[in-house]
Amino acid sequence: MGNLSADVIVQGILLGGLYATAALGLSLVFGVMKLINLAHGQFLVLGAYLTSLLVSAIGGDPFLSAIPVAILMAAIAYPMQRYIFSPVMSSGEEAPITATFGIGIAIQTLLLIFFSSNPRSIDAPYATSQLDIFGVHVRLTLLIATLIGVATVLVLTFVIKKTQFGRQVQAASFDPAAAGLVGINVKHTYASVMAISAASASIGGVLIALSFAIAPPEGTNWLLRAFTVIVIGGLGSLSGTLYGGFIVGLVETVGAEFIGPQYRDLVVFGVLVLILVIKPNGLFAKRVRK
């Protein structure tokens, strides 16, 4: 049976950094707009696919190629929020959820049509290399993923907390009507938040494709993993997303070690349901707002 070695723990933590990056955009969108973006999983997959196309077309480092892709994703997501999701947000919760779901299915099916359902991974010279740190085996890509994840969380937190734009986002989130009255362009702010979310999702997708492989039908699975992360971290809290990522990574790796790797999904989603039921606002939620 399982064996709780340092390898397993380190691997879990590093996996958690990857999960946090994948969940960040989802958390941001929910935190600001109370919108559940069911297309987030497909954003991850799309970002990974576009990057892998770019890498195989012109070569170069996947992380450098991820930058134009992130910009492109932001450009796709901005009008989506502004002209599809935002206008229906006033008519209840069901309409926007269904709209994001429709977009997700469209992206997923287009990817299936153009690239088949085969898993795709991004190759980098360092994709499979391992480091030995004090006798613990560490996959280099996972280490990079974690570092990027932490960096992205820090940057986003800084942007939201300290910049002019971030204050506009907070105001638009807290009271859209009042924010509009004092001259904040709420529609533009919301759309920008979705754009940032999609950009960070594409980075998350690249990290996933570097560490594992990614296929169009897996969008929903990644969406739910991302959800588990933000539910544990407290819905809408950016720093919580980071903790949530580490916890999910640890639970999943340790669970897989003890119960069996085929039960990974059951462990993670079981934990999701359990936490939702016991603490609906998340383990690290500070304030309760509906």
Next chain:
Amino acid sequence: MKKFKKAVATVIDSQTVYPAGLAVVLAIAAIVAQGGMTRGNKNQLTELFIMMSISVAWNLIGGFGGQFSLGHSIFVGIGGYATAILLTYFGWPLLATMAIAALISAALGVLIAFPLLRLRGPYLAVGSLGMTLAVYGWMINWDFTKASSSYQIPIEFSLSVDELYQYVVIFVLIAILASLFMVRSPMGLRMIALREDEAGAASLGVHRVRSLLPFWAVSGLITGMAGAFYALQQGTLTVDAAFNLKFSLDAAITSVIGGLGTVAGPIIGSIVVYYVRDFAADLANWALVIEAVIVVLVVRFFPRGIMGFLYKLRTMIEAWAHSED
């Protein structure tokens, strides 16, 4: 007794009797018309009616109750598997087996409603989605469900295309009538009050969980029964097919397209979605893209669905008819 009389009086009025009569007439027409149908027609309509019954059941809590469940595929899977397993091990009469399978689903509906009803709005959607994927992750690895292969409905129990069609027509009629009478009853009014203003309803003594549990039970019952019919139509069950998230999503999509929280919404929605799919079937995967685009367009321009559009049209015509020349 007095309370019961009052409830009956609330339910039996023109708001329910005419639609109920229409549903009965249509169901009779569907059975009479089967003489002129090919096997293919009947198979298609059976598929459509199974989908419709799940949508009606989903709309009961997803539309009228405002609880956007993504967990209904669990009921389909449990209903289907319970039927297959009970038939294999006990060999009781088919209808009795299906009734037991549906009751198991109803019990499950109550069981999962307890934790889920602690959640509201988007949290409930996420919680039920997680539950669906967790149950799937369990079933796909469980030897009992023969996850690696498939489960056969014993051949001596399978129904002919004709019989299955008739059963399904009667079943979808019962589902529609149940939904109609339940939402118009005092119980249904309490649920709608909770959806519109939970604090207000609670201040008038409406207990949230107690009021909603019967709806989860009935919704689970209908969906489980639909799962049993699905199993009979397919003949073989796989975990992948029976516990597929698709069932929850289809129910939500058809209800949203038809009009959430209206009795006719899921009925119209499933007919539209089914025939759009059928029409676009030759386009293979592009069909799904088209469907997704239609969903987005309907939600964007008619957030209240087809029924919402019809109501709007009626108001406009009424305003025109009453206007002074």
